[in-house]
Amino acid sequence: MARFAAGDAVAVRRAHPPGHLRTPYYIRGKAGVVERLLGEFANPEELAFGRDGLPLRPLYRVRFAQREVWPDYAGAGADTVDVEIYEHWLEPARKAG
């Protein structure tokens, strides 16, 4: 069961565990909105070490405002970056005002 749905405000966990991670550093700790649920996939953090990657993890495409990600962003205010994030890296967040 997926915990989040399209339109939900989420924040990426600010964590630095060791191992093979698909959550880029630049997006950790940032808040965005779920653009869509992409399905459930084997966890790459487990697959990387020869394990089965189960249970499957919901994967989301999360949209972030560039000005949220880079406070000194020089482009237009409506610019965004979409990043795929597995559910265990996300927590609920308050809607951005």
Place this chain on the structure above:
Amino acid sequence: MTDHNHAPPRGPNGGLSHYQTMELAVSELLIEKGLFSEQKLQGEIAAMDARSPETGARVVALAWSDAAFKARLLDDGTAACESIGIDMGPTRLVVVESSAAIHNVIVCTLCSCYPRMLLGLPPDWYKTANYRSRVVREPRAVLREFGTELPDDVVVRVHDNTADMRYMVLPARPKGTESMDREALAKLVTRDSMIGVGLAMTP
């Protein structure tokens, strides 16, 4: 997936790099154990080398001229491409549509993930730390270096291929192409326009 070459490139000191040695060791072991054959390996390399942006251009031209196909492509890129006979392998495709109001560009900040089944091998610059680190942070400056100048009221959306999906841009259909057939349209669709660093050519 790695970029295979028949003669593996040399590492910085003329010898094989760590990962090249590892790759050769693993492929030799797989062949020795009979899990894979040299012919099968060479066949896969040849098939990968044969893929080119022409496949992606065919998909774009069809989407431009067939509204029902375009709707299917945006809804489920993998299924839509398979429905016209394209082998998608394990690729799960998301197609993002650019328009006069929104411009999309793709990157893989972690490595070099790329919609290879539709575009072939990625260009060398796509894999550089320069492109990967800058396009996500200052996309407009990077686009300008590719000759793509966008007004401030066009929203720029960067798509980072960090996990299981691969992204392709459906570029905006250029003006003055209303009477063109699919074959002529496909010729306007460049690789860079499907990555999003460029626009489709105007006739």
